[in-house]
Amino acid sequence: MDTPDVGGLQRVTIAPSQQQGDQLHLSDAQIHYLGRVLRLQPGESFIAMDGQGTWWLATWQGNAIAHIAHEILATTELPIPLVLMVAMPKGNGMDEIIRQTTELGVAEIWPVMSDRTLLQPSPNKLGRWQRIATEAAEQSERQRVPKLYPPRPWPAALEALQMATHDSSESKERAIAAFLCTARQGVLLRDSLSQVLSQSGSPTQIVVATGPEGGWTDAEVEQAIAHSFTAVSLGRRILRAITAPIAATTLIAHHLEASQAMSR
Ligand code: SAM
Numbered sequence: 001m002d003t004p005d006v007g008g009l010q011r012v013t014i015a016p017s018q019q020q021g022d023q024l025h026l027s028d029a030q031i032h033y034l035g036r037v038l039r040l041q042p043g044e045s046f047i048a049m050d051g052q053g054t055w056w057l058a059t060w061q062g063n064a065i066a067h068i069a070h071e072i073l074a075t076t077e078l079p080i081p082l083v084l085m086v087a088m089p090k091g092n093g094m095d096e097i098i099r100q101t102t103e104l105g106v107a108e109i110w111p112v113m114s115d116r117t118l119l120q121p122s123p124n125k126l127g128r129w130q131r132i133a134t135e136a137a138e139q140s141e142r143q144r145v146p147k148l149y150p151p152r153p154w155p156a157a158l159e160a161l162q163m164a165t166h167d168s169s170e171s172k173e174r175a176i177a178a179f180l181c182t183a184r185q186g187v188l189l190r191d192s193l194s195q196v197l198s199q200s201g202s203p204t205q206i207v208v209a210t211g212p213e214g215g216w217t218d219a220e221v222e223q224a225i226a227h228s229f230t231a232v233s234l235g236r237r238i239l240r241a242i243t244a245p246i247a248a249t250t251l252i253a254h255h256l257e258a259s260q261a262m263s264r
Contacts, residue, residue, distance in 0.1 A: 009057075010038050011047045011138035013145060024048055024058055024066040034060055047072065051137065051145035077143050079260040080202060081107035082252055085157055085209035087114040087216075088121065089241040097245050098129050102136035102146050104249045109133070110161075111151040116214035121151055154220055158227045161207065178207040179232045180224040181244055183215055186231035189251055197259045206252060210244040 012033065018025050026034070034040045042062030049055050055072040084106045088094050098109060109129075111121070130148050137145040152160065165176050177196045179189055189208075196203060209224065216224075221231060234247050 009045060009047045010034075010040075011049050011055075011141065013051045013134050013138060014048045016050065019050075019068075022068040024068060026060075026064050026066060031064060035062070045069070049138070049143065049145075051134065053077070053143045055143060074141075074143055076141050078105040078107070078253055078256050080256055081205050082249065082256075083108040083110065083161075083205060083207045084245055084249060085110040085112050085161070085207060086245050087112045087117050087154070087210065087212040087241070088119045088151060089213060090118045093242045094119075094121075094125070094129060095132055096242055098132045098146075098148070099136045100246045101249045102133045102142070103140040104246070105142070105253045106146050106249055107144065108147045108149070110149045110157055112154050112157045112209070113151055114154045114212050114220055115217045117212045126150055155223060158223055162227060165205065175201060175203045176205050176207060176228070177203040178224075178227070178229040179209070179248075180216070180221065180229040181208065181210045181234055181248055182221060182231045183211070183233075183238050183244075186233040189232040189234055189248060190255070192230050192232050193252060193255050197255065206256070208245075208248045208252060210248060211241065213241045 012026075012030055014024055018027070034046065038046075040046060040060050042060060045057055045059050046066070047055050048058040048066065048068065055074055057069045057072055058066040059069060060066045082105060084097075084101055086094075086097055086109065088111050089097070094111060101109065111129075126148060130145075133146045133148055136142075161178075177193070179192065180186075181189070193206075207229075209229065211220075225231065234244060234251070239247055
């Protein structure tokens with residue numbers, strides 16, 4: 001299905017509580033954004049998105065109300081959801097990782113504290129990161145805003161992943177392909193992914209994990225492998241802790257979309 005021609009229209013993310021029938025109740029910040037920042041005039045259109053896959057064509061009334069004209073069908077998401085587990089780099093590196101991997105299509109971001117993680121994020125970071133993800137999703141015309149989880153220690157994140165991937169309704173494991181980026185070992189991510197995607201029955205989710213400035217410890221690599229991760233390489237050069245998640249996401253997104261195009 002082609003994306004309809006709504007190019008150029010601005011996106012605004014709407015919480016479920018803001019929608020009542022075909023009316024949207026806008027917040028003060030959204031009114032300011034539409035009127036002052038975007039200079040939208042009453043009667044002009046924008047795209048309202050619920051951040052979970054739905055877009056609507058909406059018309060602003062010049063006040064706190066916008067009217068939904070109709071839903072817009074779109075396909076800007078990756079064919080298989082991609083979960084990024086990222087050992088938080090120091091400084092504001094997470095901001096850049098969140099912004100760029102959102103543009104590239106990640107479905108979920110799991111910040112992780114590994115043994116060599118130096119950052120101690122302040123409690124208000126999660127709200128800031130979610131705002132960055134929302135803005136990046138609007139800017140890059142995503143249908144979904146990636147979900148951001150609170151930072152967890154690496155072993156707890158691995159356990160949570162295992163729990164999340166166990167589909168209790170069908171009482172069977174969902175097919176997950178999980179990759180651990182390791183700077184000096186492992187098969188090429190490209191090759192491992194090609195192999196996974198060429199098998200019958202595509203995975204329902206792809207997970208990729210990248211380490212901190214000092215890299216993963218041997219114990220962390222072993223824990224990941226015990227949780228069915230494959231150790232993979234992104235090439236011969238050592239990438240920064242900020243560059244690696246962006247490179248891995250780019251590579252996976254490219255492969256997923258190429259294999260989707262080939263199967264059409
Ligand atoms: N100090 C570590 C070392 O010497 O092995 C390098 C860590 S690197 C700066 C940070 C993270 O980026 C690594 O833990 C890994 O997840 C990822 N990374 C960097 N370059 C990579 C590569 N060529 N292949 C796979 N992962 C890489």
